[in-house]
Structures are given as structure tokens and as C-alpha cells.
Amino acid sequence: MQLVLEKRAERSRTIALVSPLIAIGLTLVTMSVLFAVLGKNPITALGVYFIAPLTDGYSLQEIAVKATPLVMIAIGLSLCYLANAWNIGAEGQFLIGAVAGSWIAVKTQGTEAGHWVLPAMLVAGAAAGALYALIPALCRVKFGASEILTSLMLVYVADLLLDYLVRGPWRDPAGFNFPTTAEFDPVATVPVLIEGGRLHLGSIIALVVVAAAFVLLDRTIKGFEIRVVGVAPRAARFGGFNANQLILLTFAVSGALAGLAGIIEVAGPIGHLQPGISPGYGFTAIIVAFLGRLNPVGILIAGLFLALTFIGGEQAQITMKIPLDVTKVFQGILLFYVLACDSLILYRFKLVSAAPQVQRAAR
Amino acid sequence: MLDPAPATPQTSHPLLQTVGLTKRYGDFLANDSIDIEIFPREIHALLGENGAGKSTLVKTIYGLVQPSAGELRWQGAPIKLSGPAEARSLGIGMVFQHFSLFDNLTVAENVALGLDGKEPFKAISARLADVARDYGLPLDPSREVWQLSVGERQRIEIVRALMQNPKFLILDEPTAVLTPQEADQLFVVLERLKAEGRAILYISHKLDEVKRLCDTATILRGGKKVATCNPKRETAASLARMMVGTEIKEVKPPAERRTTVPRLVVNDLNLAPSELHGISLRNISFELKGGEILGIAGVAGNGQDELFAALSGERLVKEPGTIIIDGLACGHLSITQRRKMGAAFVPEERLGHGTAPRMRLSENALLTGHAAGDMVRHGFINAAATLRTVDLTTETFDVRKAKRDPEAASLSGGNLQKFVVGREILRGPAVLVVNQPTWGVDAGAAAIIRQALIDLASAGAAVLVTSQDLDELIEIADRIAVMFHGHLSEALPRADATREKLGLLMGGATLEKEAAHAIGA
The missing domain is CATH 3.40.50.300 (P-loop containing nucleotide triphosphate hydrolases)
Incomplete structure (x- = not known):
């Protein structure tokens, strides 16, 4: 008997749906081992991670709040990845969007500016994110520079720019020298959906983005172009689709979505600009995009799931003294398993029986 | 030269024999229990359509593919080949249809790279020139491959195989890339090799060539051996019938066509x-x-x-x-x-060019159909129209497929080609x-x-x-x-x-x- 990996004639739709679940299952098993090694009871730990946050209203709202930027960024990234354009710098585009939107908030602070402020901030955040993402995209199209490296490096530029602004020009004079801007005015703040709660308008925007991406990819010729360029570049050229144009487009859209997520995060849950506004949303969104099969609905589910790990991780830190870094380990292991399980979409395991007439089984 | 000429090949012992040779890829039988005997001083044709199992069979003989069942016998003794190097050391050579040559290296460098053993480069160059001259295959060892024609490139592959003095030479569709005149020159070389007592396994689907050149023909269809015959006693039509299994529909000669603008x-x-x-x-x-x-x-x-x-x-x-x-x-x-x-x-x-392999046929209809017609309106895809093209193509051109709208890669070559050509013709270009x-x-x-x-x-x-x-x-x-x-x-x-x-x-x-x-x- 021999186990061989055999190519399927056609990609399996069942496995495409089930593969993330298998990956999550394997991750949970691995995490249990890890918890046991850390000297914690795996069942209790998993309960704190994945069950407890689902049982109270505050945590549920918090999950939605955390999922909002993850889903918005991951939707944009999925467009890039489908088109074979590798935007790794969503974190930077997120920060730049936050900075650009905050600029309007800071400049209008304490003035009579009306209700145009928040919309203007959102537009500025999206535009800045798009322009920032176009830098690596143009370098790729014009000079053939690897967009993976350039987009990643620009994350640190954005990070330091934000740091400079909040420590220098935009620092709140009444802020006891903390590196932060003043609290944004009410007209510069994303409204909450439930009085006294944390859930905000951004979550609705994220849902709209998911729906729009679904229609784009499934129903429009532009979405078709994006998908063909990714899976069969030569056929795409034969179809008359311009790969470079699509790289620019998908980078711009994903940059805009990341930038929008950035300003919503700052003008919403946080309320002011400060360093460390993102616990790595731009990077975690890469996992969300792949866990969600680069599919808008899948991304929505995956975003909620990863948000759960953030909340669960915080609670585990508080109640069980499990280091917060375990959450990142968890996310890394999950991505690893997702990519591994994906091979089952195109391949299947098969037992080759060593029947008597078979002298040499296929290698 | 090697051994005395037998009156008919069949009276000597086979040089290479396959017994019940089977190769299975998953559920698919590429070769189904094939028996074939190849004698010295024989040009043996291997005939069959694409997908009949010719390539799998010769790759097995050359050690590139391991059989799932059955055995290979070399001069009567069972052998197991771990790879092409072992096949070459026995005296089995092969000239592939697709050349493996480095464009930026010279002829001699390419040959040296393909040889096993530690012969000095100068000796290889000299021997290469000798072999080439000896067999009337003119080649300049010092030229870079990119400057050569396809026919000359094939000569490199043949000379490279001959330099190992093979007893048994496999040629995979060698005339596919040659002009008729170049093919004639190749046949002279092959006759010469045969006269020297070597055996040649000649893969082709060109029936005239096979009738002219080969002593024996083995015909494969759907992975099985259909017949072994003397092609000189068959007609091209009877060989084609054995290859295809049915009569081939004659293409109607073009009716009186009037040319316009x-x-x-x-x-x-x-x-x-x-x-x-x-x-x-x-x-x-x-x-x-x-x-x-x-x-x-x-x-x-x-x-x-x-x-x-x-x-x-x-x-x-x-x-x-x-x-x-x-x-x-x-x-x-x-x-x-x-x-x-x-x-x-x-x-x-x-x-990969005409179609995106992992996309459905309806999507591949859209690939070229989006420009004109009703498949796209205001940027939105009309899925019904794309499916209509698939159905119409299927009906008009007899495209055989497992379901209504499968992935392009799951169709056989012939059926996918019918789809790709049909998709364009139905647009009435x-x-x-x-x-x-x-x-x-x-x-x-x-x-x-x-x-x-x-x-x-x-x-x-x-x-x-x-x-x-x-x-x-x-x-x-x-x-x-x-x-x-x-x-x-x-x-x-x-x-x-x-x-x-x-x-x-x-x-x-x-x-x-x-x-x-x-x-x-």
C-alpha cells in the first residue's frame, strides 16, 4: 500500500469550501499541544479563546469592531492576489490613510466646520491609501521592481511618518507630552450604531464593500479580467486584457480600502491619531484573504474568525496569563495550514494497492 | 557489422521485448498490457493517435517512466531501469520530439553536456565531427545552437544519441519539424543505421513515411496494442482504420467558391x-x-x-x-x-493561450466573446449568453464533455480544440x-x-x-x-x-x- 498525491481532473468545489475548516481543525489540534506545553489546560484555553468571547454582548461588538478593518483590507488584497499582484504593504496604506484623514480632523479642530468633515476625512483616507499603493504598483509596471519588496518597505516609511507627526507638529498641546493628537471633534468622528456601544458605522461600510466585491468579481467583466490575469496571463492577453493596467487598478483599490479602514479606525474606536493604531491589521488581513479563499463572503467569515482570536487572545492573557504573542503564533500556524490544505483542491490522496500484478507502484 | 544479417528479422532473438507492460495514472490506463518485440536490423514503427499511449510506452522503455506492471526484456533478460542513464548504458538511445538544447552554447558543448562519462571536451568535439561526417549529418561543432535551423538542431540530438553507439534508437516524430527534403535525408541515415544491425523504434502518425521506411508497425489505440503488421502490405487507409478504430470522415473538397473583396x-x-x-x-x-x-x-x-x-x-x-x-x-x-x-x-x-485551463467553458467563451455580441452589457456579464455559446458550440461541433460547463483543462485535446475553433466560428467572423x-x-x-x-x-x-x-x-x-x-x-x-x-x-x-x-x- 502506498499513499500518492494525484492530480484531479477538475478542481474540487467541495474541498475548496471544506479546506479552511480542515485547516482550522488542524490549527486547533496544534494549539492544544502548544497550550499543554505551556502548562495550561488545552480545553480551558480553547474555551477562553473561542467560546467565551461569543457569550457576551460587549465581546461580540468588539469582534465586529476588530473584524471591520480586517475585512475591508482583506477584500482589497484579495483583488490584488487574484490578479497575481502581491500587495504586502496594506499596513502602510492603512497608516497613510489614517494620517491623511486625520490631517483634516486636526486642521478643523475647534472650528465651526460642519458635517462635511467626516466624509472629507474618509475620502482623503481612501485617496491617500490608493496613491500610496500606486507607488509600488508603478514601480512594478514601469521598472519591473518586485512589488512584494517595495510595498512591504513602504510600511515602515508610513509608520515613521505617523510617528513623526504625532510627536511633532500634530501633538496635542494639552496632552501631557504623550505622542497623540487631541481627541477628534464630534463632526470628525465615526458615529456608533448603538448608543453607548462600540459598534460603529464602519462595520456597515465593510459589509457594503463585501457586497460590492462580490458583484464585481462574480458579475462584471472587470472582475473576470482580474481573475483571468491571475490564473492564465497569456490567455488574458489573448482575451485583450491589460495585465499592467489591472495591477495598477487592483493596487489602487486595495490601497483605497486599506486607507479607508485606517481613517475609520482612527476616527472611530480610537478617536485620535497615535502610534500603534494597528495591531498588524494590514498583515493579518493577508491571512484573512487566504483563509477566505480570496472570496468576498469567505473573507467576511474569516475576518470575524480572526477578530475572535484577537479578542480571545486578550481574554486569555487576562484570565490565563497566556502571552498575547500566542495569538500571532496561532495566526501563523493557521495560514500555514490553509496553504497546505489548498493543495487538496487540485490534488487528492489515493491509496495505491500493491496488488500482485503490480511490481512497481507509481512513484 | 554487428551480427550476421538474418534473412528475416523474426528468425533472430528480439533485442527488446515488453511483456504485459502496463502504466496506470490513477484510474487511467496509459498503457494496457502491451506486448511488443523489436529485433536488430529492424525499423519498427509505433503508430497511434495522440493519447494512444505511444509516448508513455517509449518513456518506459527509455527508463523515464516506471511501469505499473509487466516487464521489459533486453536481449531476453528481464531488466528494470532506474532511469535514462541506465537505459543509455545498455545501449538504448532516444531522440525526443522537443529538443533539450541550450541556445547560447555551441553544438559541441551541448553534446558534451548530454554525455555520461568523463571524456575530455576536445575528444568529444573530435568524435562529434567524425560521427557527423561518417553519417552524412553535417554539423559544425563550434557554432552556437541559436544560429541553427530546426533540422540542424535535430541533427545534434541524433548525433548525440549516435555517439553513445546505441544498439537501439528511439525517434519520437522526427519528421514533424523537417521539410520533405530533410526528411528524405534522415531516412537515408536511418537505413544506414539499420544496415549496421541496429534496431530503431520510429514513432509517427504519418502513414506514408511508415509504409516507405518501416519493416514492422505496432499500432496502439486507447493504450492497447491493436495489431502488429507489415506496413508495406497495408494501405494507408487500412493503417488509419486500425489507428482510429472507425472510418475517418472525408473532408468534402471545397465547393465552387467565389472570392470577393x-x-x-x-x-x-x-x-x-x-x-x-x-x-x-x-x-x-x-x-x-x-x-x-x-x-x-x-x-x-x-x-x-x-x-x-x-x-x-x-x-x-x-x-x-x-x-x-x-x-x-x-x-x-x-x-x-x-x-x-x-x-x-x-x-x-x-x-493557457486559447483558454484559461482552470476556468469553465462559459468563462472561456467570454474570454474572446466579450468584445462583441451580447455577453457583456454595461460592464455586467450576461451569464446566460456565455452558456448559450457553450451549448451552441457543443451542439454544432460535437464537443464531448462530462457536464454542461466543465473546466477547459478537463476536456481532451480534440474536444477542446473543437470548442476553441467553434467558439470563434460561431461568431461569424x-x-x-x-x-x-x-x-x-x-x-x-x-x-x-x-x-x-x-x-x-x-x-x-x-x-x-x-x-x-x-x-x-x-x-x-x-x-x-x-x-x-x-x-x-x-x-x-x-x-x-x-x-x-x-x-x-x-x-x-x-x-x-x-x-x-x-x-x-
Whole structure:
């Protein structure tokens, strides 16, 4: 008997749906081992991670709040990845969007500016994110520079720019020298959906983005172009689709979505600009995009799931003294398993029986 | 030279024998219990359609593939080959259809890289020159491969195999890339090798060649051995019947076609290659009228792909007037714009170029159908219209598939080709440019496709067919031109286009009456 990996004639739709679940299952098993090694009871730990946050209203709202930027960024990234354009710098585009939107908030602070402020901030955040993402995209199209490296490096530029602004020009004079801007005015703040709660308008925007991406990819010729360029570049050229144009487009859209997520995060849950506004949303969104099969609905589910790990991780830190870094380990292991399980979409395991007439089984 | 000549090969012992040789890929039996005996001093043909299992069988014999069951016997003794090196050490050589040569290295360097053992380079060069001269295969060891023609490249592969003094030589479709004259030269070499007592396994689907050259033929169909026979006693029709299993539908000769106005005109097309060692198109001009099929013959790699890219608009030319479709200059227009003008294109490579392999047929209908018609409205896809194209193509061109809308990659070569050609023909194009319409396609599908091309021309379209298969062009084209080194010869009317004349043009000669054009070009 021999186990061989055999190519399927056609990609399996069942496995495409089930593969993330298998990956999550394997991750949970691995995490249990890890918890046991850390000297914690795996069942209790998993309960704190994945069950407890689902049982109270505050945590549920918090999950939605955390999922909002993850889903918005991951939707944009999925467009890039489908088109074979590798935007790794969503974190930077997120920060730049936050900075650009905050600029309007800071400049209008304490003035009579009306209700145009928040919309203007959102537009500025999206535009800045798009322009920032176009830098690596143009370098790729014009000079053939690897967009993976350039987009990643620009994350640190954005990070330091934000740091400079909040420590220098935009620092709140009444802020006891903390590196932060003043609290944004009410007209510069994303409204909450439930009085006294944390859930905000951004979550609705994220849902709209998911729906729009679904229609784009499934129903429009532009979405078709994006998908063909990714899976069969030569056929795409034969179809008359311009790969470079699509790289620019998908980078711009994903940059805009990341930038929008950035300003919503700052003008919403946080309320002011400060360093460390993102616990790595731009990077975690890469996992969300792949866990969600680069599919808008899948991304929505995956975003909620990863948000759960953030909340669960915080609670585990508080109640069980499990280091917060375990959450990142968890996310890394999950991505690893997702990519591994994906091979089952195109391949299947098969037992080759060593029947008597078979002298040499296929290698 | 090696052993005394037997009166008939069958009285000696087989040099190589396969007994119940089986190769299974998953549920698919590529070779199903094949018995074959090959004797010294014999040219043994292996006949079969694409997918019949010829390649798997010879790869097994050459040690590239491990059999699932059955055994190989070499001079009577069972052997197990761990790989090609072991096969070579026994005396089994192989010349592949697709060459494995490094363009930027010289002939001698390429040969040295392919040889096992530690012979010094100078000795290899000297021996290479000797072997080449000895067998009448002229080769300059110091030239770089990129400067050589396809025929010369094949010579390198043959000489490389001969330098190991094989007792048994496998040739995989060696004449596919040769002009008729080059093929004749190859046959002389093969007869010589046979006279020296070597055995040759000759894979081909060209029946005339097999009848002329081979002593024995084994015919495979669907992975099984159908028959072993003496091809000289069979007719081409009876061999074809055994290969295909049924009678092949004859393509109806083109009815009286009236040519109309010029629909595709190319004026002095020049195009630099897009990659290193690519072919430049030089001074290509022709005029193709409605109702007419123009064939372009030529050995692969003489600029056919470049011409296709220029005609389709995958590569643009600066001067709009260089390419004129239905009276409109379009050299600068994209492939989508050219499709809107009524042009349609079928590239050589079905998977990856003509279709996205892992996308459904309906999506692949959209790939070329989005330009014109009702598949896209205000940027939104009309899924029903794309499925309608799939259904219509399936019905009209007898595309066999497992379900209504499968992935392109799951179709067999012949069925996918019928889809790719049908998809374009059903759009009713004014101009159809098609590259290698029946390459690697079973005989039944090939007949359907050729008939469709003829019918399209009869309906008034201009059809440009590029093919390496001279028989195909002679069957369907009204005029045939030849591509060589990026030049296109004057088109010969079908009545005038003999294999000999075309062969000379394919080898770069210029026919007398055309000398003036050639010099001008």
C-alpha cells in the first residue's frame, strides 16, 4: 500500500469550501499541544479563546469592531492576489490613510466646520491609501521592481511618518507630552450604531464593500479580467486584457480600502491619531484573504474568525496569563495550514494497492 | 557489422521485448498490457493517435517512466531501469520530439553536456565531427545552437544519441519539424543505421513515411496494442482504420467558391523579435480575399508565432496601414478592437493561450466573446449568453464533455480544440486567423475542424491557416505560402503547390519564378 498525491481532473468545489475548516481543525489540534506545553489546560484555553468571547454582548461588538478593518483590507488584497499582484504593504496604506484623514480632523479642530468633515476625512483616507499603493504598483509596471519588496518597505516609511507627526507638529498641546493628537471633534468622528456601544458605522461600510466585491468579481467583466490575469496571463492577453493596467487598478483599490479602514479606525474606536493604531491589521488581513479563499463572503467569515482570536487572545492573557504573542503564533500556524490544505483542491490522496500484478507502484 | 544479417528479422532473438507492460495514472490506463518485440536490423514503427499511449510506452522503455506492471526484456533478460542513464548504458538511445538544447552554447558543448562519462571536451568535439561526417549529418561543432535551423538542431540530438553507439534508437516524430527534403535525408541515415544491425523504434502518425521506411508497425489505440503488421502490405487507409478504430470522415473538397473583396491585407509588415534569439518578421505582404483560404506552411520557429501575434494585435505595429481588416487600417489597434471589426483568432496553444485551463467553458467563451455580441452589457456579464455559446458550440461541433460547463483543462485535446475553433466560428467572423488548427488532435476532430474552416470560407470569410502539416494545407487551402526566417514566400495556387516545391521553400530555397520577389524582399 502506498499513499500518492494525484492530480484531479477538475478542481474540487467541495474541498475548496471544506479546506479552511480542515485547516482550522488542524490549527486547533496544534494549539492544544502548544497550550499543554505551556502548562495550561488545552480545553480551558480553547474555551477562553473561542467560546467565551461569543457569550457576551460587549465581546461580540468588539469582534465586529476588530473584524471591520480586517475585512475591508482583506477584500482589497484579495483583488490584488487574484490578479497575481502581491500587495504586502496594506499596513502602510492603512497608516497613510489614517494620517491623511486625520490631517483634516486636526486642521478643523475647534472650528465651526460642519458635517462635511467626516466624509472629507474618509475620502482623503481612501485617496491617500490608493496613491500610496500606486507607488509600488508603478514601480512594478514601469521598472519591473518586485512589488512584494517595495510595498512591504513602504510600511515602515508610513509608520515613521505617523510617528513623526504625532510627536511633532500634530501633538496635542494639552496632552501631557504623550505622542497623540487631541481627541477628534464630534463632526470628525465615526458615529456608533448603538448608543453607548462600540459598534460603529464602519462595520456597515465593510459589509457594503463585501457586497460590492462580490458583484464585481462574480458579475462584471472587470472582475473576470482580474481573475483571468491571475490564473492564465497569456490567455488574458489573448482575451485583450491589460495585465499592467489591472495591477495598477487592483493596487489602487486595495490601497483605497486599506486607507479607508485606517481613517475609520482612527476616527472611530480610537478617536485620535497615535502610534500603534494597528495591531498588524494590514498583515493579518493577508491571512484573512487566504483563509477566505480570496472570496468576498469567505473573507467576511474569516475576518470575524480572526477578530475572535484577537479578542480571545486578550481574554486569555487576562484570565490565563497566556502571552498575547500566542495569538500571532496561532495566526501563523493557521495560514500555514490553509496553504497546505489548498493543495487538496487540485490534488487528492489515493491509496495505491500493491496488488500482485503490480511490481512497481507509481512513484 | 554487428551480427550476421538474418534473412528475416523474426528468425533472430528480439533485442527488446515488453511483456504485459502496463502504466496506470490513477484510474487511467496509459498503457494496457502491451506486448511488443523489436529485433536488430529492424525499423519498427509505433503508430497511434495522440493519447494512444505511444509516448508513455517509449518513456518506459527509455527508463523515464516506471511501469505499473509487466516487464521489459533486453536481449531476453528481464531488466528494470532506474532511469535514462541506465537505459543509455545498455545501449538504448532516444531522440525526443522537443529538443533539450541550450541556445547560447555551441553544438559541441551541448553534446558534451548530454554525455555520461568523463571524456575530455576536445575528444568529444573530435568524435562529434567524425560521427557527423561518417553519417552524412553535417554539423559544425563550434557554432552556437541559436544560429541553427530546426533540422540542424535535430541533427545534434541524433548525433548525440549516435555517439553513445546505441544498439537501439528511439525517434519520437522526427519528421514533424523537417521539410520533405530533410526528411528524405534522415531516412537515408536511418537505413544506414539499420544496415549496421541496429534496431530503431520510429514513432509517427504519418502513414506514408511508415509504409516507405518501416519493416514492422505496432499500432496502439486507447493504450492497447491493436495489431502488429507489415506496413508495406497495408494501405494507408487500412493503417488509419486500425489507428482510429472507425472510418475517418472525408473532408468534402471545397465547393465552387467565389472570392470577393480583400478582407485581410498585410502591407510590408516588419517586426523585431520580442525576445532574445526570436525571429524578426521581414517585409511580409499578402492579400486574402473573402471566400478564400490561405495556407502558411513552414517549419516551426520561422516566425509563425510572431506573425500570429502581429495579426491578432497581441503585439501592435506602429504603422496602422500595415494590417488592414475589411478595409480598415488596424495595425495599432488592440485585439479587442480587431475582434469588434469582425476578426477572430485561434492560437496554436489551446491550454493557457486559447483558454484559461482552470476556468469553465462559459468563462472561456467570454474570454474572446466579450468584445462583441451580447455577453457583456454595461460592464455586467450576461451569464446566460456565455452558456448559450457553450451549448451552441457543443451542439454544432460535437464537443464531448462530462457536464454542461466543465473546466477547459478537463476536456481532451480534440474536444477542446473543437470548442476553441467553434467558439470563434460561431461568431461569424469576417476574417479568421488560425494557427495549427489540428495540432495534437484526433483524426475525427481534425476532420470536423477542417470542414468547418472550409465551410466558413464558403460563407464568405477570409481564412488564414498556419500549419506545419503540409497534407492539411494541401487538403484545405486555395493558396499556400511558406514562412522561412521571418520571410513569407509568394503564395502558390493549390494546383501548383507540390510537396517538392513547398519543401524547397521550407528549406529556404527560392523558386525560379519567384526569385525576383525573394531578392526584392
